[in-house]
Amino acid sequence: MRDIRLDQVEIRFPVKEGFVEAAAGVTTTFQSGEITAIIGESGCGKSVLGLAILGLLPIYAQISGSIWLGENDLFRMSPKQMRNLRGREIGFIAQNPADSLNPVRKIKGQLMEAIRLSQGDFSEHNKKLYGLLKDFGFPKEQLTRVLQSYPFQLSGGMKQRISSAMGIASDANWILADEPSKGLDNDLREQTYENLRQIKKHGVEGMIIITHDIVLAEKLCDSVAVMYSGQIIEKGKNVLSNPRHPYTKGLLDSFPSHGMHAMEGKSPAPGEIMLGCRFASRCSKAMPVCRKQSPTEYGNNEEMVRCFLYD
Numbered sequence: 001m002r003d004i005r006l007d008q009v010e011i012r013f014p015v016k017e018g019f020v021e022a023a024a025g026v027t028t029t030f031q032s033g034e035i036t037a038i039i040g041e042s043g044c045g046k047s048v049l050g051l052a053i054l055g056l057l058p059i060y061a062q063i064s065g066s067i068w069l070g071e072n073d074l075f076r077m078s079p080k081q082m083r084n085l086r087g088r089e090i091g092f093i094a095q096n097p098a099d100s101l102n103p104v105r106k107i108k109g110q111l112m113e114a115i116r117l118s119q120g121d122f123s124e125h126n127k128k129l130y131g132l133l134k135d136f137g138f139p140k141e142q143l144t145r146v147l148q149s150y151p152f153q154l155s156g157g158m159k160q161r162i163s164s165a166m167g168i169a170s171d172a173n174w175i176l177a178d179e180p181s182k183g184l185d186n187d188l189r190e191q192t193y194e195n196l197r198q199i200k201k202h203g204v205e206g207m208i209i210i211t212h213d214i215v216l217a218e219k220l221c222d223s224v225a226v227m228y229s230g231q232i233i234e235k236g237k238n239v240l241s242n243p244r245h246p247y248t249k250g251l252l253d254s255f256p257s258h259g260m261h262a263m264e265g266k267s268p269a270p271g272e273i274m275l276g277c278r279f280a281s282r283c284s285k286a287m288p289v290c291r292k293q294s295p296t297e298y299g300n301n302e303e304m305v306r307c308f309l310y311d
């Protein structure tokens with residue numbers, strides 16, 4: 001079992017005015033055996049972090065630090081090595097099945113391609129294909145039709161299940177899902193939760209779920225990391241039930257299930273040079289020190305908060 005360890009990960013994108021900083025020295029460990037949610041407002045850097053782990057950052061991104069998967073530093077691997085690793089080691093569940101399914105190829109070919117990436121024996125591939133579909137809730141009598149279909153011939157829920165099946169078809173050890181339940185109606189959202197549970201049952205080493213969906217995080221995740229302005233500002237197993245960072249409290253209050261009280265103020269513009277805590281201008285608990293010094297992390301990788309209140 002291998003953790004995914006981020007060590008001082010900085011990611012910047014050059015722009016006309018200088019650069020925008022999407023990750024500002026992120027150091028954290030995603031524990032194997034666990035499902036970790038990364039939550040935060042749009043633009044906090046969580047999707048960029050996901051792309052970095054998958055080796056899918058655009059070529060002009062400026063990166064430093066390391067992302068370790070076992071002995072491999074993903075930032076030091078060639079594009080070819082990274083392509084090999086994606087799918088085999090780290091599977092990806094895209095937000096929209098349309099992003100992972102090829103519209104002009106039949107489902108069978110697409111699933112088989114993913115299965116062929118796995119180490120499994122060739123003679124077992126067909127068995128595996130049918131097994132996967134069964135696990136994702138396709139009844140036997142539907143299988144032939146589904147496999148011979150193009151994506152547009154399937155319902156939204158079916159495409160969802162297929163793309164989840166595809167995420168693990170290659171026997172990936174880790175799964176990264178970016179907003180798997182975003183923009184879905186209730187039924188499809190429930191279906192997505194079920195798909196994710198099914199993925200976990202398939203014995204993946206660990207999962208990272210980037211999400212706005214607090215219900216998903218509550219129902220499925222062992223641990224939650226909260227991102228704000230390119231940093232992880234709180235992490236732990238009890239973040240949702242017992243938030244400690246003032247930003248996390250505000251964020252949770254802003255969710256529909258928690259009363260939907262919008263947080264005041266805006267996050268700093270990416271690239272804004274900041275002295276002190278990045279949340280200080282919005283924080284009702286801010287102290288003089290908060291505007292002068294940047295808080296460090298208090299606690300450990302298991303339970304961490306980046307706020308002077310916990311000094």
Ligand code: SF4
Pocket residue numbers: 245246247277278279280281283284285286287290295306307308309
């Ligand atoms: Fe608020 Fe200060 Fe904590 Fe930042 S460090 S969240 S400004 S109390």
Ligand code: MG
Pocket residue numbers: 042043046047179
């Ligand atoms: Mg995003």
